[in-house]
Amino acid sequence: MTYLSRIRINPLRAHSRTLLANPRAMHAAVTGGITSTPDDERILWRLDADNPHRPHLYVLTQSKPDWTHLIESAGWPGADGEHAAVRDYTPLLSQIAAGREFAFRLTASPVQNTHTPTKPTPTQASHLADGTPGKRPRGLRMGHRTAAAQLHWFLTRTEKWGFTIPASRTDQPAPGLDTTTAQPTPDEPRLRDPNPAREVRITERRRHSFTKTGKGPRVTFHTATFEGRLRVTDPAAFTDRLLGGIGPSKAYGCGLLTLAPLTGQKG
Structure with a gap:
C-alpha cells in the first residue's frame, strides 16, 4: 500500500529553520x-513554501508513517487542526486512465550530461582529462540553470513518463478586434502552430548548496517547480513515475509528482 502525507511546518521554531534550510536534514x-x-x-518528498509562514511537507511512502516527531519538533503540537494528514494513495491510482487530465505540481532537478562544461571546476576538469586512452570519459551531470532550459528538459521527457502537456486554452479574439492577423478563408484554413504554448509554468527556481556532515565537499544542485495541466497517455508508465519519482536528487526533495482534480471534472 502507498500513503501520501501532508505535514504542517512551523517556520518560527529553531528545528524547523534547520529543516527548511538543509535538504539533507529534512x-x-x-x-x-x-x-x-x-x-x-522508495520515499519521495517535497517542501511547498508558497506561503513562507505556513510551509507544508508532502511525503509519499509505501508503509504507513508516523510523523509525531516532526509535529513535536517542527510543527504546532498544541494547536487546533490536522497536523499531519496521511491518506491512502489507492483511490487516486485507481483513477489513472488514458486521456484523463489532472492539475499537477512537480519540483524536479533538471540535468544534462555534457563533456564540454562552460566553466569546469578543477575536479570536473580532472575527471574529463582522466580515462583510458582512446576511450571517451563519461560525461558530467550538470544542472540546467535557465528557466528556458529547465522547461525544455521537462517538455521533452513527458512522453516517456506517460503523459503530455496540452496546448494552452486560449479563446479566439472577437470578430473585428484582431487587426494584426488576417482571418483565414474557408479555402485557406488557419495553420496549426507547430510549437504551441503549453499548460505549464515554472513557479519557483532555486539553487541548493550544503555539506552532508557540516564539512567536506558541498552538494550543489538546481531545482524548478512546475505547475500546470497534464493528460495521461500511458497509465502504466505514468503510475510508475508517480510512485518512483521523476529526475535525480530524490533524496533532497525532488521528483514527487502530485495531482489534483481539475475543476468540473468528475472523479
Missing part, C-alpha cells in the same frame, strides 16, 4: 517517520 527527518530502513522502500 531527508533525515522524513526517513525518521517510517519503521523500515531507507533502503527498504
Whole structure:
C-alpha cells in the first residue's frame, strides 16, 4: 500500500529553520517517520513554501508513517487542526486512465550530461582529462540553470513518463478586434502552430548548496517547480513515475509528482 502525507511546518521554531534550510536534514527527518530502513522502500518528498509562514511537507511512502516527531519538533503540537494528514494513495491510482487530465505540481532537478562544461571546476576538469586512452570519459551531470532550459528538459521527457502537456486554452479574439492577423478563408484554413504554448509554468527556481556532515565537499544542485495541466497517455508508465519519482536528487526533495482534480471534472 502507498500513503501520501501532508505535514504542517512551523517556520518560527529553531528545528524547523534547520529543516527548511538543509535538504539533507529534512531527508533525515522524513526517513525518521517510517519503521523500515531507507533502503527498504522508495520515499519521495517535497517542501511547498508558497506561503513562507505556513510551509507544508508532502511525503509519499509505501508503509504507513508516523510523523509525531516532526509535529513535536517542527510543527504546532498544541494547536487546533490536522497536523499531519496521511491518506491512502489507492483511490487516486485507481483513477489513472488514458486521456484523463489532472492539475499537477512537480519540483524536479533538471540535468544534462555534457563533456564540454562552460566553466569546469578543477575536479570536473580532472575527471574529463582522466580515462583510458582512446576511450571517451563519461560525461558530467550538470544542472540546467535557465528557466528556458529547465522547461525544455521537462517538455521533452513527458512522453516517456506517460503523459503530455496540452496546448494552452486560449479563446479566439472577437470578430473585428484582431487587426494584426488576417482571418483565414474557408479555402485557406488557419495553420496549426507547430510549437504551441503549453499548460505549464515554472513557479519557483532555486539553487541548493550544503555539506552532508557540516564539512567536506558541498552538494550543489538546481531545482524548478512546475505547475500546470497534464493528460495521461500511458497509465502504466505514468503510475510508475508517480510512485518512483521523476529526475535525480530524490533524496533532497525532488521528483514527487502530485495531482489534483481539475475543476468540473468528475472523479
